[in-house]
Amino acid sequence: MDSQPELPIPISYVSGRYLLHSIEAVTYLRREHHICGVLIGTLPQIPQQNVFLGLPLELMPEEARLLVDKDVACIVDEAKAQKGMNNLLEEDRRRYLRELEAEGLHYTRLQVDLKDSKREQTMKKLEEKKAKAGAKAKAVAAAAAAQTQTSEGAAPKSSMKDAAVVDLFAPDDTRSSSPATSTPSQSAMAITPATSYPPLPTPPSSTHLAAPAVPPSYPLFAHLHSRGYFLSPGLRFGCQYMAYPGDPLRFHSHFLVVSYDWDQNIDLMDLIVGGRLGTGVKKGFLIGGAQRTIDEVDSEADRVDTVRAFSLEWAGM
């Protein structure tokens, strides 16, 4: 989990959107670069709910741009890259299929083991219950001394069962390995891989796309991000971005962020509405923008240094 994936991380560009499919990349970017994105996929283990979602991770163009500017990531035209699937050599195919089969076999074994251990546990529980019942019977029997013979008969019976269980599981090692070796192809589970990169080679840097185009709010986004905030899309909460002081996994957001151009006229009502909304949910309403326009500076990165931000709070007197 603490591994560092190979840089730059390829971001899939699919029909105008930026997606990440590799779990290593997602964890790494979240940990090291404070990029969270939005999970949009279905979790195969619990597919019928919307509370926990899984891969892929959708990145805002701002996030993708930030990563590209930092040379952490690159943009890959995924639809084009996937066409390479049709040109795979036969040996590569065979090798990949073999790998998948080995992996599937691994999961099959895991599942068998899990089932075994579960069965073992329930058996143990049953045994414990029986032992308890036996002990009770013994106590009762001890009180009523007349029935000693039957209780003594019960105790060895249970211990014999214990022995039987042990017997059952003693040759288990040989048994569990024997079906696996004898019928490997049938028992291997089929797998739908998450990404296409082992079979496909890493796309060469010549095929990388240009850095993503970003909305005018990008300088403010980059500014807040450089100050350690985690940002996520915020329309659902009535703003452009939500700014979190730390990983949203653990913290509530502090600011509702809206970006304005420096010379833009701001409707007073917008400020009142935003301020009231933010105060109502115990967050600050933050507005900001870059003082320089893109014509005045060399690059988008220079504008980030000229960003100023203000926060509003509704102080009902």
Next chain:
Amino acid sequence: MADADDDVLKNPANASVQPEVDLSDETQDFRFLNNLNIYADSGSLPRRGEKDFEPNPTEHQTGVLSESRKAMHIALSFPRLHGSKSHVIAFYAPDGYFPLAEVSPPKAPQHTEKSTESPEKPVRPTPRSANINPDVCVYVPNPKGTLFKSVGQSDRWNRLWLLPEEALYLIERGSLDIRWPSPTDPAVTGQDDLSIPMSLQAAYASFVGHGGLTLERYSVYTGLKRLGYTLARAPGWCDEAEQQENEHETSPSSSVHENVKPMLRGAGLAGILGSFFNWLHDPHSTASTTTGPMIGTGIHRHYMDVYRKLAIIPWYDPVTAPPSNPSDITAPFRVVFHVWKPSTPFKKSAPPTPEFRVAVLSTRDQASMPTMTQLGALLESTPLDPPSGEKMERMMYMRLRHGYRHVILAVVDQGVVSYLRVADSAFGKEKLYENQGGPRGPKRGGRGQQKSRKR
């Protein structure tokens, strides 16, 4: 949000009765997910945990955070496995629908025999089957299981053809094993099957962008599917079908319009003006809006008459309103999905009347609020659905809320979906003075359009 959060934290027993807390609104702590036994298919969800206000340099907090991240990592790297019992194989057909090759009859039985293992080489005939959607791109030779009840189209070889969003949803939830078409003819290589399973990444790359499927539309589709709704493409899905759809969709409303017109007063400015002049020239009335008392002199026996005379402001009636110009319907303000509740019995061959109509908007392509014309045209494209039923008769606010036409806007902001219900309500139709005792409940104002959060 924070208020609600605090309440929940202080009073967790209350959380279940608070319908307004939507768990999916927030980033959830994945640690709770992994407490579930993921091999058992228990559908229950974990409760959410506490969050801190701000980071502090304690080891405790660092530890908890890294635990959470680890849990997330484990949950997200869960593999998509296909056990032998539930294994359903499908094949990717990048060129769309093709019939089984009948040109070579000796080959046909061979195909059916091993159709589950080997993909057929795509043979593209010029005439496409009329009833199969041209956007299909995946077929399932041997469909089994309940998931296929509401998706796909079968052809005469009993293959089930899936649209890109259907295929992507199924592969993503781990219910379908889609294979790349094999480059080699299976007849040549013999038994060797070299078709590679498609990865989820490849599926996204191949299906999103195919046949009008955008990532936003897919997010809405899959989000509602996860909740159990049944979805089907609406005629507004693609641009070409737009014209047809308009003709088709507006015909019932226009016929209603014609039936109603003679009975009620004419619609539009001319009609209103006409009735206004009629009323002005009414010889029995001494009332005049220009010169005299508006309600006229004489004996008034009922307040109702007085109120009726005072009602001189023309109002909008969705039933008699003239149909708008179909060319006003512009992307993205088009109905792209028909949606049915999970409880509604659904038949693929004869889908019931849609319960919801959903238009999908992307905030990055459509940054401003829709104009009145756009919204009006969108509502106009849905059939008239006046409030009916015993409850509606009784409760005025429910009638207003329900409206005469309604549509759901799914606003997708970078993967985060919000649903808005837009209804065409007729405030003019609700004569408050005819109500005994007047309306109850909080005062609410508004005009022809009324919005409310769905869910």
